[in-house]
Amino acid sequence: MNELDKQDYDIAARDFRWELPARYNIGVDVCDVWARRDPDRLAILRRLPGGGSERISYGALREASDRFALALKRLGIRKGDRVAILLPQSPAVVIAHLAVAKLGAISLPLAVLFGPDALSFRLRDSxxxxxxxxxxxxxxxxxxxxxxxxxxxxxxxxxxxxxALDFHSLIAGATGDLAPVASTPDDPAMMIYTSGTTGQPKGAVHGHRVVLGHIPGLHFAHPGLGQPDDVMWTPADWAWAGGLLNVLLPSLALGVPVVAGLHAKFSVDEVLGLLWDFKVRNAFLPPTALRMLQAAHRPGQVYRTHLRSIMSAGETLGPGTYGWAEAAFGFPVNELYGQTECNLVLGSCHELGVSRPGAIGKPVPGHRVAVVDEEGRESPTDEIGEIAVRAPDPVMFLGYWGNATATAAKYRDGWLMTGDKARRDTDGYVHFVGRGDDIITSAGYRIGPGEIEDCLMRHAAVAMAAVVGMPDTLRTEIVKAFVVLKPGFAASDAMTADLQLFVRERLSAHEYPRVIAYVDALPLTSSGKIIRRALRELD
Structure with a gap:
């Protein structure tokens, strides 16, 4: 299950079989197994605030997580209790997740960018x-x-x-031996709140099996992951499913060191410096991060890195950014798809010949994914439908915390319904169109925002772009774009006309933005996704 070494995608997808153990604990598998085998093996590389770095081994992680688990137990934490983790990328985050899992409690990762109200809701609700x-x-x-x-x-x-109690003193003062809870793959291990782009966020509870469920997707995005010189990094907050489950926990489970760093605002120079200084070989770069790199890129420049693989997920990448990244880094980006409730189920792997500009890819081996119509039937080729994932699936959530009604509504006829719209082409590639509530209906056309945003990003003046539907009495909706201009460019009627023509000529007459608003920044979730609801409220 941990190797995708087939050279043919169809064979890999056909032959894949899940083999989940009867007992499985994230804290033991991610850390203790490696600590027993090779205690000095590098686990975490940390950039220190004043310069330099810190190297933390699996043996050190095991000792620290055991001691913190003992301290939490003395403080009254028991199986099933929720323990929140509100920290930037750091060794303490890893130690906490491992300790909580070993106790059979439930970790609650929270993004450091959350304000008091967002924190209050999640802490109270959980x-x-x-x-x-x-x-x-x-x-x-x-x-x-x-x-x-x-x-x-x-x-x-x-x-x-x-x-507050002191974390380091608690660890130093803990004594005794820890016997990790003999959890099953289906026992709850963590709760990750949805992005909250519509309505109040919901706590998606995942079992210990979620780490095993992510391994095939990680191998799909980074073939051969686990080579001696592999090092993984992402700018994504480890509180987000993308940072925690696309990178941190499954990488450590595979024995791949993970870099912790970059808590400050995203800086292209700092990113490139970190990639080089820590000899990062494998990276998860969300589309927003890649577009920021793209906006600062000089024509003809080839980035000097040690990278051999890049995964991107969270939003559609688009053919423009896809092509730019291949030219800038020297190899294609492997785009993957998932959501908090069911992650890394679709993807690209250019090494297996599954890669096409503008497409997410195909089902990752081990997952059954379809594009279905409103009746639950598979949609015809090139017809827009909803992405659905067949249950059960090891990567699938156990349910929403305290919300059985919302959990039941997520499923239909044995399928987990993602709410995301897509189409499947004649070769079986799935093309993301947009979230169901992001689809724009204009003059009978159903328009996804991703393609328009990607087109706008290719304009020399555009740093970032987001597209929503704007109510219109004649066409039902028209396309409205929110644009962040690069330094040296100014908003004007001439700029608006140029951008509209740029899209009209490259896409179609019904897709160009009839209204363009210029903004200094776009509203983003902690995971880097555009909050389209906030943009609609600006209308």
Whole structure:
């Protein structure tokens, strides 16, 4: 199950078989197995704030996570309790996830970009009993702690104070031997809240099996992952499914070191410096990150890196950025698809001959995925339908926390319905069109925003772009674009006309943006996705 070494995609997809063990614990498999085999093996590479780096072995991770688990147990954390983790990329995040899993508790990753209201909802809704944070998180917590009756323990990595216990002192003072809970693959291990682009976020609960479920997708995106010089990195917050499950936990489970760094605002120079300094060989770069690199790229420039594989997911990449990235890095980006509830189920793998500009790809071996119509039947070729994933599936969530109604509504006739629209071409490639609520209906046409955004991004003046539907009495909706211009370019009627013509000539007359608004920045979730709801509210 851990190797996709077939040279033919159809053979790999046909022959793949899941083999889940009767007992499986994330903390044991991700860390302890390697610590017993090779305790000095490198696990985490950390960039230090003042320069230099820190190297942390699997043996050190095992000892620290065992001690933190013992400390949490003494503080009253038991099987099934929720423990929140509100930290930037750092070894403490890894230690916490491992410790919580070993206790049979449920980790609750929270993005450091969340404000007090977002944190309040998630901590209250989940009934979190403890939270691990830093000084910044402690300040936010101070504004909302009175609203959190279930929260009993606050632990800070920056030392005791303000009602918080000191993380490092807890680890140093813990003694005894830890016997990790003998969990099953289906026991709950973590809760990741959905992005909340529509309505209140929901807590998607995943079992310990979720790490095993991500391994095929990781191998699909990074064939041969686990080579002696492989090193993994992503700018994505480890609180997001993309950072935690596309990178951190499954990479460590495969024995691949992960780089922790870059908490500050995304900087092209810093990204390129980190990739080079840490000899990163494998990266997960969301489309937003790639487009930022693209916007700063000089024509003819080839990036000097050690990279041999790049995965991208979270939004559609688009043929323009796909082609740019191949030219800039010297190899194609492997695009994958999933969502918080069911991740890395579709993808591209150019080494297996599954790669096409503008397409997500095909089902990752081990997952059954279809594009279906409103009746649940497979949609005809090139007809827009909804992406559906056949249940059961090891990567599929257990359900929404405290919301059986929403959980049931997510399924139909044995399929998990993603809500995302796509079409399948004659060769079996799935082309992402957009979320169901992002589809624009104009004069009878159904228009996905991704293709228009990709086209706008190819214009020399555009740094970032997002597209939504704007109500129109004649056409039902018209296309409206929100554009961030590059330095040196200014908003004007002439610029608007030029951008409209640019899209009209490259796509079609019904897809060009009839309205263009110029903004300084786009609203993004903590995972880097465009919050289209916020843009619609600007109308």
């Amino acid at each position: 009934g979190a009993k403890a939270v691990l944070l830093d000084e910044s998180g402690l300040a936010k917590l101070g504004e909302i702690e009175a609203r959190l009756p279930d929260l009993e323990t606050v632990i800070s990595v920056d030392g005791a104070g303000g009602g």
